[in-house]
Amino acid sequence: MALTLSFACWDYDRMKALEDGRVRPEGIQLNFLNYRVEETFFRQLRFQEFDVSELSLSSYVLTLNQEDPPFIAVPVFPSRFFRHQSMYINSHSGISSPSDLKGKKIGIPEYQMTAAVWQRGIMEEEFGVPVTSVEFFTGAIEESAEERRTKVHHSLPEGVSVTPIKPSQNLSQLLADGEIDAIFSATKPSSFDTCDHVTHLFPNFKQVEAEYFKRTGIFPIMHVVAIKRSVYNANLWIAKTLTKAFQKSLDIAYEAIQERAALRYMLPWLEEHVSETQALMGQERWWQDGFRENKHVLDKFLEYSFEQGLAKRKFEAHELFAPSTLESFVV
Template sequence: MSDLQKPLLTFAAGYHLRAKPLCDGRVKMKNFELKAVAFEEDGRGHEEFLAGKYDTGEFSLANYLALKSRGEPLMAIPVFPNRKFRHSYIFVREDSPMKEPAQLKGKRVGIPGWLNTAGLWIRGILSDEYGVKAQDIHWIARRKAALNLSVPAGTRIDAVPGEGSLAARLLKDEFDAIIVPDFPEEDGVRRLFPDSKAVEQDFYRRTEIFPTSHAITFHKAYLEKHPSAAQEMFSACYEAKQLALRDDADATYSNFAWNRQVWEEQRAVMGRDPWKYGIKGNEKVLNTLMRYAGEQGLLDRKVTLDDLFVAIDEPQN
């Protein structure tokens, strides 16, 4: 099939190593003309995908779960390009006396919104690991949820847009702590967990959960017209990830002086490929996230892995 005959597939993802080979043309699709772009800001990129600017794209799993449970015509493939341990994304002021999760009880905690996946993970982990329930905290969201959610009875959430970043507002004493998806740029804040890396490594050793925030998602109409696009996109993303893993192991490729030592440490804790694509090997992390979504009122009805993901022929990770 010539390039002129191939169906166009427009795709958007974050600008990270796992997507760059798709954006720079090193990885191509056999039967589709892939037009891949990188978005610099997740929220805007997700909104553009949802509005139909792209056929497929990296999309928030919290939003995806909520929308799928309400019948939105979307379908994901089991590609998870954005994963982060989330204990290290709880911040307090440098002079705060708080150093452990139990001290968050009764406090004001700023969040982007209830549908943010980082917050979904952290609230679930606070409950499972530390006994801090959603009802124990006064949540202050920058924006009101776009969907009607059934949050747990007794949960207090106020939408207060405010001015400036959540970290800037934390420094002005609008909150006692914040939960954010990315690290603040402001001085004067610190992580709640003094040694968050050790806490996160212990969490992984005990649970084998590496939290995933995004999945590659299609508009269902595109897959109905081009059903083979799901498998081809999965294969292309898998190839791109393998290139990223190869680059990670090359100390010359990185700007970090101790890149190889970091690579060796991660491999000792998490194995050869923490960035598993496919359902196999991700059942626990996905089932945990679905449970958290149900407990925190995101779902309008129960959803299953079969509801959420196209069946894919998966390579061995």
């Protein structure tokens, strides 16, 4: 009899074959629950509602601070994103280069969110803007958004300034009004579309991100897939089995994006975009799961997490994952 597992994840193209049943993990009946990431993260981190789920990389690392960590991950990364493009500024704030952020006020939804960890790390390492040289303000990006709730509690390092905004305020409007100077986020603030003076920190972000990848080989990881540790401990075999199934689903997503007889996606120049991405990233497959393939990315994130006072120590990349998944995929 197959083991029934619930799996909460957004319906990314690389997950569709698992959602619709074209891929079935051996010995597992996977109940795919299509939730947006905020709902999945909150319900899993607060209440551990799902056997398997997509999780914020940063939040997952924070759970490893606990004496008995509730989850164990597999090296599958549902979300990746270059984050230079998600830094916004008020052009009236005297910011003409990233180094001008020193002494400024920066809005972030949460101090611990993965996007912000990457953005702060890049600002300090690449542009000489330490986390202690700015003031952070946390809260909702938009007026209509729910108040951002901390899902995994953490302390702040000495010298880091983080102030919650008022419940009646939102970061997008504060940026437009000049009460903060920048926003580091995952989403675009609405004031970017309504105010001429709200713009990108990096207007040529595509060029900047391409250069960053060429130099570092880093395509930032945002999310992992994590198994509830009690479920894993009772069924050690599921980590490798699930990992193989995720790889098959990713293979099918690549097949779909390469289809040329008719467009599977609503992008008229999809073929050119794919070719451009392959030329830049120097590989047939620019989106790769697997531990060895991504160890350098994970090492950098874990360095940033520790330096920013989130991880209790500098974890080694292999500590994040079930031991049986550390070898390259064999499907």
